[in-house]
Amino acid sequence: MRLRSKAFLISTGILMLAVLASVVIGGLVGGMGSLPxxxxxxxxxxxxxxxxxxxxxxxxxxxxxxxxxxxxxxxxxxxxxxxxxxxxxxxxxxxxxxxxxxxxxxxxxxxxxSVAPTVQLLEPSDQNPLIVYFVALAFGLVFFMSAITFGSTIAQSVVEEKQTRVVEILLSTIPVRALLAGKVLGNSLLAFGQIAAIAVLAGIGLLATGQSTLLASLGPSIIWFVVFFAFGFVLLASLYAATAALVSRQEDIGSVTAPVTMLVMIPYFLVIFFNDNPLVLGIMSYVPFSAPVGMPMRLFLGTAQWWEPLLALVVLVIVTAGVIVLGSRIYSNSLLRTGARVKLRDALRG
Missing domain, CATH: 3.40.190 (D-Maltodextrin-Binding Protein; domain 2)
Incomplete structure (x- = not known):
């Protein structure tokens, strides 16, 4: 149903147009550098x-x-x-x-x-600053839009099932953890497919606009972005499902999922304002919520060692596994409670 919905198709189309526009603009910016x-x-x-x-x-x-x-x-x-x-x-x-x-x-x-003095750069960069900005904007925007879109879908689905008491019928036939796994994995597959399609479109756009050199430097970053997003979204999806299970009305979804939404927004703003700051990007690379954006940017800029993406991915996988266990406990202990909002402390105690 989600795959056939107009909202999903429109949001995917907007994301693809945004990525394609950034690719075209990057090609135009690169073409402006012709010699006098x-x-x-x-x-x-x-x-x-x-x-x-x-x-x-x-x-x-x-x-x-x-x-x-x-x-x-x-x-x-x-x-x-x-x-x-x-x-x-x-x-x-x-x-x-x-x-x-x-x-x-x-x-x-x-x-x-003119005769100019010799300039020596301690940390030279071969990347055009404007292209770096567009790459950062693309990574941040795709991560932000996909996480918000599919995370909100999970939260609304959880509350709708509680509000209509459909969840009571579902839990009479399947375990609660299976229901949670279905929501997370189903939406994660859709999000992963969307990201993969956008990555392929970006590669085709770079080749079509004659930016093969940029594609060669950006290609590894795109691949790592898809890998990090696959695990990072599972983490966020678990949090969206767990927090949404605390309430029983659609009107309360925004307030209860606000902390998770902030975790999605912070990497988006950080990568836009600090896309050339090695310290900020280095910290983002190892923070699970921002690693899908921070590490690909460092790989594109060439400031990350070969082993750093592997280490950051291990950290992300471990944290994701812990969040899944924690979110599953909150979800299981809150799903059948209706009426007033369930306190987080009560949901953890069971």
Missing amino acids: KVSVVEGSPVAASVQAVEGLDVRLAPSTDAAEALVRDGTVDAAVLGADGASGTGGSAPSGYTVIALDSAPTAVVQAL
């Missing part, structure tokens, strides 16, 4: 020195007039001549060049030709 184009007179002393400058796309012209013509028709951003090789709009650089531009100073060309 300049023209030089072929065979001139300036031509050899300009061609040796990194960060410029040099076009050869047979004469000074031809070099300026390339500027006027927009083929190049500027023409680079000798200090006394031309007149007109432009400026003489300290290095002995004259930069000829059309209607505004070509800042990128001037910076490339």
Whole structure:
């Protein structure tokens, strides 16, 4: 029923569109990094020195007039001549060049030709900051939307069965733990399938937009995200089912599941605001509720050792097993109690 519902299909479509949009925008951002184009007179002393400058796309012209013509028709951003090789709009650089531009100073060309001090980075990063932000937004948004959507479905189902007394009929034929396992595993399979479909769509989008290099660096992160999400969602689903069993009215679901919702929202905001902070991401990688977002980001940035995802996954699995046992106890002791909200202390004692 959930797989055929319009709400599920619409939410999945929105998530896929968001991921696809981030892939396309990332491709456009990457394409904006083309080198500035300049023209030089072929065979001139300036031509050899300009061609040796990194960060410029040099076009050869047979004469000074031809070099300026390339500027006027927009083929190049500027023409680079000798200090006394031309007149007109432009400026003489300290290095002995004259930069000829059309209607505004070509800042990128001037910076490339200027003598700059040597810059040494202690922790260099090959990733475009804007692409890093979009990757963090994609991981955070997919985790947030999927966990909230399917977690809320589990909570509403639990309360609906209590409110209509259907749960009493169900428990006369199956054990309470089997009922809980069916809810958690069923919704987990749907969530896992949704995440896997989004991961495949992201890979196809990266290939279709010519971002194979980005796919090569992002691919391992996507795979680990799917793996971590599979276990992380089981943890969250158990908490949603356990907390929802404490109440008997649909109106009380929001208040009783608010702490679990906060556990879902915190990683989303942390990865958006601290996507380049190694300390915050390192802590997120080993906290079970945020590991599905924090560890893939560290793998994408290249700041995680090869053994760290394995260790973080072991921690997540152990904590998930403990939460399942705890949630099962709360669920079993609260499911048949109707009326006022069941206190957590009473649910744990039984």
